[in-house]
Amino acid sequence: MTTPYSEDRLQKLADLRAAGVDPYPASPPSQRECAAEVLATFDAREGETVTVCGRVLGRRGYGKLAFLDLDDISGRIQAVMEKALLDEDSFSLLKQMNLGDFIEVTGELKKTQKGQPSVYGTRMRILSKALLDPPAKWHGMNDVELRARMRYVDLFANEGIRPHFLKRSAILSSIRATLTKNAYTEVETPVLHPVYGGANARPFHTHHNTLDMGLYLRIAPELYLKRLLVGGMERVFELARVFRNEGISNRHNPEFTMLEFYEAYADYSIMADRTEQLVVDAACAAGCEQEDGTIQTTFRDETFNLTPPFNRIRYADAFLEHVGIEATNREALAERIHSEGIDISGEGDYFWWKAVNNLFERFVEPQLRGPVFVTHYPAAICPLAKPSPEDPTWAERFEFFLGGMELANAFSELNDPELQLENFKRQVEDSDDESPNEIDHDYVRALAYGMPPAGGCGIGIDRLVMILLGSDSIRDVLLFPLMRPDED
């Protein structure tokens, strides 16, 4: 999509240069103030001379007078360009200016006849000449494809987009604050993994030239973060960009952000407390607090009450309620699995419970509007979780559901190196294309040095942001979602 620059803009650029004006000057404005700051203090400062900068997004011109709307991150301010007040060079510059250009205006704070606080320019300077037209001012840029491909235009042409992404940023800050407040340390672990693990997903492959070795982009930071528990770092978290070579949908992007946090001497239940606090704090940071003190968000036409505490139910109980069969009733389940046309693709516990879980996903999960913690998952499908002491059929694990989506997944972390090795071996034997096909022996060795009992949790941050901001698609909360390149 090569868009040739318009003739007239190129002409104006040439005219500027011919007049000895640098259209892309190096020197920054010396005493620049932002629009919101000027407007907030306007009444007290009327008559003062200030300098404001911004992108020209509106212009209403007269013969010897023009009104310009200057847009900066804080807001918009009107500059009045009156021939009688401006120096001659500045007034003639108006001719060479287009919508979309960045300019600097110095002038006196004064209200217009209609009472609008404005800067009456005495001097103007071009800061950056735009060669492409901004989208139509009233309609903005609507096409979702264009908006995502050219987010740089979306951000300035569509109202509300910058605040929207600033809220995502506020949620991330809130997460860091909540965890730091609880004595967690933020860490960074490798993105390039020689062996992939910590989740079931197909990885991206890459290659290191000098070492001549294959590498994977991480599908989860889990196994490295738990190595840190072995090393004695008791509370760690990582806001990790992870990569999964899977389908793309309105809730899946090949790279996404996952928060993982691990805490020694904690278990899945304490992690549920932490998750609750993280979600509540993030919701407040996103502005979900209501006047009556409740915390609410509306996502896909459904309103969710995030006022703590969140419900907790057992997997087996939810299963019985929505499927109508005891999760341990093998005979009845076998019949149901068969009648639903679900394949049991192999022998043994793993495949059996995978089929049972298939029923759970199909009949229970859609009912879980949330916020709700589902606890005690079948141990056979939880190779990294500690089996429950009361009944090893179940693992000390929860998944957290909100807005009909799985948002978080947590365990009491398995720290028995021999059991872990067994689980890894079974995983590799049963490898069905999704699960890791190689054993991470270094991780097992780390466990053998002793890992304290610990709880760990992973939260899908993009989905959390979607729900808190009421965005229907993951693409609306990613600045640059993955797209096929357009030909050009």
Added chain:
RNA sequence: GGGGGCAUAACUCAGUUGGUAGAGUAGCUGGCUUUUAACCAGUAGGUCCAAGGUUCAAGUCCUUGUGCCCUCACCA
């Protein structure tokens, strides 16, 4: 990967049973000293996503391809 939908000017969109391409905004020219979607007059702007096909004639119908959207599958 399966099914469905969309693709027309820089942006937002019209375009009838197939008959030779339209508007608003942005741009350009002129006018205008209080507008805020400024206004008035004029002007310019198109490989109708691409390639084939049917037809006297295709933006419109058919086939294939490309991109995006929705949906199902997959993604614990």
